[in-house]
Amino acid sequence: MPQAVAGPEIERLIQLLARMPGLGPRSARRAALQLIKKRDTLLGPLADAMRVAAERIVVCHACGNVDTSDPCTICRDAARDPSTLVVVEDVSDLWALERSGAVQARYHVLGGVLSALDGVRPEHLNIASLVERASDPAVKEIILALNATVDGQTTAHYVTESIRRLDLKVTRLAHGVPVGGELDYLDEGTLMAAIRSRTAF
Amino acid sequence: MPQAVAGPEIERLIQLLARMPGLGPRSARRAALQLIKKRDTLLGPLADAMRVAAERIVVCHACGNVDTSDPCTICRDAARDPSTLVVVEDVSDLWALERSGAVQARYHVLGGVLSALDGVRPEHLNIASLVERASDPAVKEIILALNATVDGQTTAHYVTESIRRLDLKVTRLAHGVPVGGELDYLDEGTLMAAIRSRTAF
Ligand SMILES: [Zn+2]
Ligand SMILES: [Zn+2]
Numbered sequence: 001m002p003q004a005v006a007g008p009e010i011e012r013l014i015q016l017l018a019r020m021p022g023l024g025p026r027s028a029r030r031a032a033l034q035l036i037k038k039r040d041t042l043l044g045p046l047a048d049a050m051r052v053a054a055e056r057i058v059v060c061h062a063c064g065n066v067d068t069s070d071p072c073t074i075c076r077d078a079a080r081d082p083s084t085l086v087v088v089e090d091v092s093d094l095w096a097l098e099r100s101g102a103v104q105a106r107y108h109v110l111g112g113v114l115s116a117l118d119g120v121r122p123e124h125l126n127i128a129s130l131v132e133r134a135s136d137p138a139v140k141e142i143i144l145a146l147n148a149t150v151d152g153q154t155t156a157h158y159v160t161e162s163i164r165r166l167d168l169k170v171t172r173l174a175h176g177v178p179v180g181g182e183l184d185y186l187d188e189g190t191l192m193a194a195i196r197s198r199t200a201f
Numbered sequence: 202m203p204q205a206v207a208g209p210e211i212e213r214l215i216q217l218l219a220r221m222p223g224l225g226p227r228s229a230r231r232a233a234l235q236l237i238k239k240r241d242t243l244l245g246p247l248a249d250a251m252r253v254a255a256e257r258i259v260v261c262h263a264c265g266n267v268d269t270s271d272p273c274t275i276c277r278d279a280a281r282d283p284s285t286l287v288v289v290e291d292v293s294d295l296w297a298l299e300r301s302g303a304v305q306a307r308y309h310v311l312g313g314v315l316s317a318l319d320g321v322r323p324e325h326l327n328i329a330s331l332v333e334r335a336s337d338p339a340v341k342e343i344i345l346a347l348n349a350t351v352d353g354q355t356t357a358h359y360v361t362e363s364i365r366r367l368d369l370k371v372t373r374l375a376h377g378v379p380v381g382g383e384l385d386y387l388d389e390g391t392l393m394a395a396i397r398s399r400t401a402f
Contacts, residue, residue: 007268009250010258010267013250013254020236022231023224026385026386029293031222033293035254039255039258043254048248049217050251052214054245092234095230095234
């Protein structure tokens with residue numbers, strides 16, 4: 001346990017920053033100092049933005065997106081194609097697809113992928129709610145926009161089996177997605193091509 | 202300008218996170234999502250810690266340290282050796298030295314180093330206030346704990362000239378500090394050795 005040298009308020013800030021993804025203890029100290037130096041232009045506004053986010057952001061009970069309303073803005077958007085559901089692993093993948101502008105449909109966030117190694121089983125994912133949504137007669141196509149990883153493809157097969165009796169068109173992203181790659185790291189053009197060239201599954 | 206896909210509250214959080222040192226736009230999105238997922242255990246507490254820091258942290262008018270009191274905890278610590286001032290470039294260096302436990306004296310934060318390239322001149326640094334503090338008859342030694350960079354050593358020479366008439370013992374850190382290295386990246390043991398082997402300057 002290193003000696004606390006900066007007073008309890010700063011030490012607490014450093015400790016919490018160190019728990020953010022991408023920051024370790026050392027970079028957390030540097031970040032804290034930079035934030036303190038930019039107190040009025042960055043630290044204060046960031047505190048406010050985090051407070052607003054902590055108080056107002058909810059998970060959409062329909063699709064699993066995060067937003068300040070439930071149902072979320074996307075679920076409430078009447079201009080979206082009601083016949084298509086895009087199944088994603090995580091909200092970050094939903095964001096990546098929205099940024100690409102490749103599809104104007106609604107999403108279903110599974111909240112992960114099946115993984116024997118990590119003990120993630122079907123009941124841990126939002127699969128039952130997907131089957132329920134997919135049972136709506138308005139839904140004609142399910143696009144499986146899952147990562148091109150072993151677990152992602154295992155999950156795609158499981159989801160396909162789960163909705164087979166509904167007799168829907170089930171597609172997956174074209175092989176523009178690099179093998180082993182993760183959606184969130186791809187550029188908009190690649191995602192656009194992968195949506196356009198989606199293939200029957 | 203990428204399309205805003207996550208609602209104005211989340212987009213604002215992402216934008217501000219992207220301005221933190223060590224985070225870019227993409228990692229800021231991932232960080233925002235992780236924070237939202239850990240709303241109660243991380244996002245809320247971090248918002249509070251930043252708010253407390255933004256409201257309570259001040260710069261010590263005596264030494265340039267950051268703390269919730271002015272004078273800071275170190276300046277008010279009667280147990281510290283009053284005969285020695287440790288001159289550092291930045292608060293992060295003060296923290297690094299405090300973590301090492303190598304010295305129990307007070308500090309003077311210059312707030313940077315002289316740099317012709319960056320247009321940093323003596324009047325931009327806390328040198329006049331250092332000369333004033335060093336004029337106190339209780340002060341016997343100035344330890345120049347500046348980075349072993351060209352600018353750091355230029356600054357060390359300038360500070361030495363500025364206080365020459367005061368006839369103090371002026372020392373610098375021993376050459377345990379790697380040439381070109383920065384204090385903030387060193388381990389406690391190296392800093393300890395460097396303080397113990399400090400040489401006349
Ligand atoms: Zn939704
Ligand atoms: Zn002080």
